[in-house]
Amino acid sequence: MDHNTPKLSLRTIESSDYIQIAELMDLVFPDVGGAWPKTTIMDLIKQFPDGQICIVDSDKIVGVALTIKVSYNRYSLPHTYNDIIDENNVIQNNPTGDAMYGLDVFVHPDYRGLRLGRRLYDARKELCRNKNFKAILAGGRIPLYYKHADKLSVPEYIDKVKRRELHDPILSFQLANDFDVKRLMRGYLPEDDASKGYGTLLEWDNFFYEEDITSVHDIEKTLVRLGVIQWQMRTMHDLDDLMDQAEYFVSSLSNYKADFALFPEFFNAPLMGLQEGQNSVEAIRFLASFSDEIKNRFSQMAVTYNINIIAGSVPVIEGEKLYNVSYLLHRDGQIDAQYKIHITPHEEKDWVIDGGNSVKVFDTDAGRVGILICYDSEFPELGRMMAEQGVQIIFVPFWTDTKNGYQRVRICSQARAIENECYVAIGGSVGNLPRVDNVDIQYAQSAVFSPSDIYFPHDATLTEASANTEMIIFADVDLTKLKQLNTEGSVTNLKHRRKDIYGSFIKAD
Numbered sequence: 001m002d003h004n005t006p007k008l009s010l011r012t013i014e015s016s017d018y019i020q021i022a023e024l025m026d027l028v029f030p031d032v033g034g035a036w037p038k039t040t041i042m043d044l045i046k047q048f049p050d051g052q053i054c055i056v057d058s059d060k061i062v063g064v065a066l067t068i069k070v071s072y073n074r075y076s077l078p079h080t081y082n083d084i085i086d087e088n089n090v091i092q093n094n095p096t097g098d099a100m101y102g103l104d105v106f107v108h109p110d111y112r113g114l115r116l117g118r119r120l121y122d123a124r125k126e127l128c129r130n131k132n133f134k135a136i137l138a139g140g141r142i143p144l145y146y147k148h149a150d151k152l153s154v155p156e157y158i159d160k161v162k163r164r165e166l167h168d169p170i171l172s173f174q175l176a177n178d179f180d181v182k183r184l185m186r187g188y189l190p191e192d193d194a195s196k197g198y199g200t201l202l203e204w205d206n207f208f209y210e211e212d213i214t215s216v217h218d219i220e221k222t223l224v225r226l227g228v229i230q231w232q233m234r235t236m237h238d239l240d241d242l243m244d245q246a247e248y249f250v251s252s253l254s255n256y257k258a259d260f261a262l263f264p265e266f267f268n269a270p271l272m273g274l275q276e277g278q279n280s281v282e283a284i285r286f287l288a289s290f291s292d293e294i295k296n297r298f299s300q301m302a303v304t305y306n307i308n309i310i311a312g313s314v315p316v317i318e319g320e321k322l323y324n325v326s327y328l329l330h331r332d333g334q335i336d337a338q339y340k341i342h343i344t345p346h347e348e349k350d351w352v353i354d355g356g357n358s359v360k361v362f363d364t365d366a367g368r369v370g371i372l373i374c375y376d377s378e379f380p381e382l383g384r385m386m387a388e389q390g391v392q393i394i395f396v397p398f399w400t401d402t403k404n405g406y407q408r409v410r411i412c413s414q415a416r417a418i419e420n421e422c423y424v425a426i427g428g429s430v431g432n433l434p435r436v437d438n439v440d441i442q443y444a445q446s447a448v449f450s451p452s453d454i455y456f457p458h459d460a461t462l463t464e465a466s467a468n469t470e471m472i473i474f475a476d477v478d479l480t481k482l483k484q485l486n487t488e489g490s491v492t493n494l495k496h497r498r499k500d501i502y503g504s505f506i507k508a509d
Contacts, residue, residue: 006057006111010123013045013052013064020061021054028106031194040089044068044103047093050131051100053123055107055116063107065120067127069097072134076182076203081139081189100128102138121177128206136204139185143194144168154184154198171200178487179204207483222479224366224393226425227258227307229267230446232470233431236270239290243297252472254305259366262427263312264444265324265374265399268294273435283436284351288315288322295327295335302329308364312397312427313340313373321354326371326397328362336362340373341382361389367479374398377426378412380419381505387420387494388506392479396426401441410447414460417449419493421485423462423477424449430468443468448475453489455481 013021022035029035044052044066051067068084071094075083084092084101091103102124107116128136145157145168152160158181160166175181179202188199229249236242246263253261271290272283291314298311313326324340324347339356347353359382361370370386370393377383377396386394396413400406409426417424428444447464450456462475486494 006062006114008055008057008062008114008116010053010055010119012049013041013054015042015045017054017061018042021064024061024064024106024108027109036085037089040085040091041066043091044093047091047095050127051124053120053127055119057111062111063105063116063120065105065124066103067124067136068093068101068103069133070094070099070101070137071097072099072137075099075101075137076135076201078183078185078201079139080185080187081199084139097133099134100124100136102136117173118177125204125206128204129208132208132210133206134209135206136179138174138179138202139188140174140200140202141170141189141192141195142168142198142200143170143192145196145198146194149196154196158184158200174200174202177204205487207487208480221259221366224260224477224479225256225258226260226262226393226423226448226475226477227253227256228262228425228427228446228448228465228473228475229253229264230427230444230465230469230471230473231264231267231312231429233270233429233433233442235273235433235435238274239271239293242268242271243294246298247301249472250301250305250307250309253474254307256474258307258474260308260310260369260393260395260425262310262395262425263397264427264429264446265313265326265397266315267312267397267429268314269399269429269436270433273433276435280350281352284315284353285317285322288317290314291316291325295329298327299329299333299335302331303333306331308366310371310395310397310427315351315353322352323356324353324373325356326373326395328364328369328371330364332365336360338371338373340376342375342379344375359385361386361391367392369393369395371395371397372413372416374400374409377409377416377424380412380416383416383420384505387422388504391420391422392482393477394420394422394424396424398426398428398444400428400443403443406443406445410445414449417460418452421451421482421489421492421494423451423475423482425475430470446473448473448477450477451482451485451489453485453491455485455489 025035053065054061055063161168161171181200182203183201185199190197272287302309309329311327316323316325326338328336343355370391398409413424413426425448427446429442432441445467448462452460463473465473
């Protein structure tokens with residue numbers, strides 16, 4: 001290559017390209033037979049034209065990726081090179097295959113160092129996503145193994161390449177392009193003396209893959225609209241007064257096609273002002289007398305307005321114990337509950353509230369969601385338990401009286417979004433209740449947070465309310481971005497967990 005800047009472009013291979021492809025294969029693969037016959041390349045172009053990709057510098061082909069379609073269930077198991085290309089150089093392409101199989105990627109020696117191989121791999125990945133293939137599979141040679149075969153077994157050699165203690169021109173490149181070694185294949189290419197006949201089965205999973213959709217109910221919703229109510233505490237005359245105000249917000253969010261409505265913790269506290277002369281324990285238990293009716297009315301609203309509702313939290317009496325419970329009212333009529341796990345000193349001392357014993361993740365028609373009630377957001381173990389159950393959105397209904405209390409919830413919620421690669425919505429209350437002890441003042445600035453990476457806003461905040469103002473806010477969250485982050489993010493927190501040190505945190509019911 002001369003010292004002029006190359007003019008590179010990527011395109012699919014055409015029939016007229018064979019001579020250049022053959023010359024390049026002869027140059028790159030002299031040790032394993034060189035170029036394939038023209039009939040083989042023509043057959044690839046005919047059977048899977050989109051899978052045959054090249055990079056050209058002006059009119060010169062300088063990099064090539066050749067690919068076929070295969071059955072994932074068949075070729076994710078051990079196989080040989082002849083199962084892919086037989087002794088007559090006939091390609092075993094499966095027109096109905098659900099996975100791609102990388103036959104070869106090769107780059108002109110003069111153009112190495114320009115990361116053309118990565119461009120070709122990225123093009124394959126994009127094709128895999130666009131065509132909804134399950135994965136990209138590849139059988140890989142380990143051409144420098146022969147130098148270490150007298151001292152290292154093949155698994156030991158692969159492990160050292162993974163740890164970058166050794167470099168293998170093929171395996172190191174595939175690992176750098178997010179492929180995982182799934183298994184070792186003995187006798188993959190017997191004539192490959194450098195690899196001692198061994199091959200690695202490599203796999204890159206398409207996390208956007210969707211099984212065949214047979215019903216509208218099977219379609220996974222990927223763009224979800226969150227609605228958060230920043231609730232004004234005010235004097236209420238009765239339960240109907242409270243629920244009319246709540247229904248106003250639910251109706252408004254529904255009109256904007258929101259999938260979820262989030263209310264704050266103890267949004268129903270104004271009802272404590274209906275009964276005078278009570279001590280704090282009596283007041284909170286009086287408030288609990290409304291909770292079953294509130295739950296049922298919200299459930300009716302969820303169905304009527306076609307929106308999933310996180311009904312803040314309410315006190316619930318079970319036996320002699322009092323709990324702080326958040327209800328998830330699904331728009332199909334289902335009802336789920338999350339009990340607050342960690343009870344604040346105030347709740348324990350003034351209201352004698354007990355903590356729950358399990359954290360859950362709920363399947364909804366708009367993603368897998370969890371609920372951390374206020375103080376619970378400050379304990380990373382709970383968010384990690386949810387992450388290990390596949391949570392995509394965490395809702396945090398909160399009540400804080402001062403800005404420093406609010407900051408604890410906000411900052412910890414942002415941390416939960418980052419470390420667990422999920423969205424977190426926080427919703428609080430504002431205003432004051434001068435006639436209600438222990439909930440007399442409020443401070444809130446509700447918000448929706450994302451992980452912090454290139455796929456999301458630079459400050460990892462999708463939206464936030466004005467501080468201490470009654471209002472609603474919206475955020476559209478893209479669940480597919482979470483999948484992309486999980487595999488291709490600048491950092492991948494969930495993948496890099498050190499379970500060998502601290503194990504798993506999941507606790508099933």
